[in-house]
Amino acid sequence: MQTQVQKSRAQNRARHRDFLHLILIAAAIAIPVVAALSLYALINGSVDSIQAFGFRFLTGTQWVPNPPNGGPPILGALPAIYGSVVTTIIALLFAVPISLGIALFQSELAPSKLRLPSIFLVELLAAVPSVVYGLWGLLFLVPFMSQYVDPGLLNTLGFIPIFSGQSNGLGMLTAGVILAIMIIPYGAAVMREVITAVPRSQREACIALGGTTWETMRMAVIPYASTGIIAAIVLAMGRAIGETMAVTMVIGNVARITPSLFLPAETIPSVIANEFTEVAGNNIYMAALFELGLILFAVAFVMNFIGRLLIKKLTFTGRMTHV
């Protein structure tokens, strides 16, 4: 027979559990709510622009929010999309090999005493705020590029259109370089995780056959980790496309499509950052900026989704779940 005391204890316990778990459920709902709210706000905000421009928004090359003759705004996002694509490609060209090198160094080559400190230093690079990268980029890297790098490229490779034009340091090349610096730590961290997760037996098999460290990497480790490495590249790409402050500060912000990497351009996030406070009652203009935000959200969503799904496929040991 249950005594009174036992009964109330049991009730207490049930109540305690219910209350705490209700809080947990309530809090967890915050996650989909934030996502849904974002999607709703972006779609709702861009309706005017979608109605006015339709698909031409993505292909239009003109960006004239306030035409001088007082007509309706002509807004095409292609220059911003072009700038985003080009700067991201430049960033990946630098960042992918360097990230892979860092990941291999940290997981395979570094002496055990150096391993953790080297990871720590690369993590510190990731911790530097975007706006500080921007300040350093604008006041140090931009003059450096315009004085040394850009003229050097112009003099040696100037016959290629991408290295033509008079440089003042502000442009897609500088933006791509700074983007590369910013995504290297992230790419390296994810790649290091997937490479560390490669089973020892893979390495040992190749070493037993007489393979050198490099041959072990090339024939056993990298092929085994290739899905994860691709995932890392996709995730880093998602970061690069959305990066705002540092790029805004060094890209020069001009809406045009030019082959020259030395000339000022713009990216999707830089247009939003620069122009959002200037819309002042111009509803279509504002909606167009929201549509840019929607594009950015969709691209980042897809990149992250693909990247994480690829990584999930690797998760047989539960190791990679936290990337």
Added chain:
Amino acid sequence: MFSSVGSRRFINRLFVVCASVAFLIALVPLLSILYQTILKGYGALNGDFFTKITPPIGGGGGGIINAIEGSLVMVAIASLIGIPLGLFAGAYLYEYPGRIADNFRLVAEVLTGVPSIVTGIVVYVVIVATLHRFSAISGGIALSFMMIPIVAISTNESLKLVPSSIKEGGLALGVSRSKTLVYILVSTAKSGIVTGIALSVARIFGETAPLLFTALGNQFMMSSVFDPAESMTVLIYEYGTSPYANAHAFAWGAALILLLIVLGLNVVVRFASRLKPTVAI
């Protein structure tokens, strides 16, 4: 399959050198940023810098006390919202494993990849346009949107690292699920959870883009959280992109303080956890 021993050895050496150089290349910008910021920011620091409000861009004198105030207030608001929600959501993901939790987790992961400028315009619509004013509150909410998924994921990860035998020990003794969660699981995973929270605070301290259209900026001290707020990051952006040399010096000074706070927090947290690599969120 294998070519001559000499060339294989050479290629291997080349690989070792390339990978090591890749690591050294990553250190160059880190050192350059630290060097430049200390070199150019140090001169801006004086008594006024920490006690006076900002001068108009290009003007002389003044300090950044209003920006420090704004940053601290907004990070505090974000923490008040983001830490409990993230913590509880992370515990939910652990307590209720299954399809729903998997999907929530995936959404949280994707949210950490959403560009912060997008969070800025979302909060502009949801809060700023509703209240008809830029304010520290909306800036804080924008930062909390970034914080919730980060804290949820890192809490979830830390809880998962607790050996299941410890949890089962609690349950076998007849301890309720809630008490097991609070007194056994969370207390065992405490250091990981605190690390995640501290790093997320450091991260949002350095955020600029979500504040541009939510907190806007303020040349003076706030009288309430419903006033527009200056922040150290927006100050660096605005003064750094202006054409005036003394504004640049100001931006470097603010960047030095910001780096000291953000990197300082990172260094402390990582040394406390003995340099154990943190989750790449």
